[in-house]
Amino acid sequence: MAKEEKKQRDPDITFFHPDLLEVPEDCSSPFLKGYRCKSCGQLDFPNLNPCPNCWGEEFEIVPLSRRGKLYSYADIFIGQPGLQTPYIIGYVDLPENLRIFAMLDGEVGSFQCGEEVELTVGEIRKNRDGLPILSYKFKKVNG
């Protein structure tokens, strides 16, 4: 028990949440994990368990498209406590009819509503030990 507690306090340089993002060890491209309900077929991100549509509790993991359309975005100059500014946030609409809220990698003033963006992995914030927490982000295609 004591050992477990200590482990939890170790520096966290891994992903924000392994249920959300898969970074394959074979160096193939990372992807977001969609969850398809085995009883009604509804696809959700993030995983909602039980399924809010039918209360089903079994899911098939579906790799989500790595590209989507930037629905809207905001260049943030005054941000959360502890986050370096400026940073950019946006809503990305995937072809699977899912909307993802994410940070965007790139320059402020460079994004446009409706442009295509693609998944990347990067730092979203630091943990309390000052070490980076990595998670999914989006960036310009070819950017």
Added chain:
Amino acid sequence: MKLPREVYIAGVGETVFGKRKEDFEILGRQAAFEAIKTSKIDRPDVIQSAYCGNATNGMVTGQTILKDIGLVGKASMVNVESACSAGAMAVHMAIKDVAYGITECSLGLGAENHTLHRETGTAFTPAMNDIETVHGAVMTGKYSMRATRYMYETGATIEDLAMITVKNRGHATNNPYAWFKGKVSVEEVVNSRMIAYPMTLHQCCGIADGAGAVVVCSKDMIKKLGVDKPVRVAGSVVTSGPYHNRPRDITGDDITEATSDLLYEQSGIGPEDVDIVELHDAFTIAELLYYECMRFCKRGEGLQFLRDGQSTHGGKCVFSARGGMLSYGHPIGASGAAQIAANVKQLRGECPGYQVEGAKVAMSHVTGGGLSGTEHAACTMHMLVRGW
């Protein structure tokens, strides 16, 4: 659903809003006692239940506020938290008690000192266990995304958005309770510090402190108290925001649309009969979108409604007659109760220098909570009518 029996507002109180040195309990007590005194209540055992809205000041806020004026030990007390909607929700709970005959007289209040207890130079942040917050969400950014999409779809400009601040601060010019008020130009608003593009500093409500309070009664009780300018509660609605992780139109606002429709149905009053609206103008874009969401004009016509002067004195309805959150600032749990207090004063003709002449019907609206997958976690709306 109609209220099962008539509910009236006996008295209201509000503090001066702004960056205050007094903590929430002092501000709350000041507003509550003013509401009690203007209700002509002269002893501490008349109020049978009390609800206190607050978001960030900790535990048992209601009892902390009310213990020094003799209400504890007599009234039941429940503390209400739903972020920005908390104050209005506390008033809703008080109304419900009277409407269902549980009490004859109840108090709803909202109080918050937000500035004493936070890091300056940072943006207000929703709960850290939220998936969007972990990825950098701040309220300014969420509204900026709505603004950016609205500008992209309609061709509106930052200058258009800035007109909301100019209008609301103009309304507040002579309001002693408002913080930022008086003449400001579109250029000054547009050229103020950039917070989250396109929201500049003066398009964002100030992070502020303050309190508002409302005493509600049955018809019998209001006659017994001898209140001579009764204001009737025609409707009081609380909703929770629908969850959807799918593409949706954020230039609309599903929860505001649904709550408005419920309020119109409950009160039997439509937008054409409303003289004053206090809405959640935490950011300029919000007021612009809500003209449409509340059915004061058709979808896509909000900007024209503003430009035509329909949302100010002389137009169809005066929006943010007290100056709105863009003038008062927005002490999270206090604002909803303070909006109601200001509307009651308007209906009683007690707003010298910012009075909407002849106002008979006033509506208020406050959303709450930056929760991922919802436009807002909560929405509370009230419809008030002058007289019996």
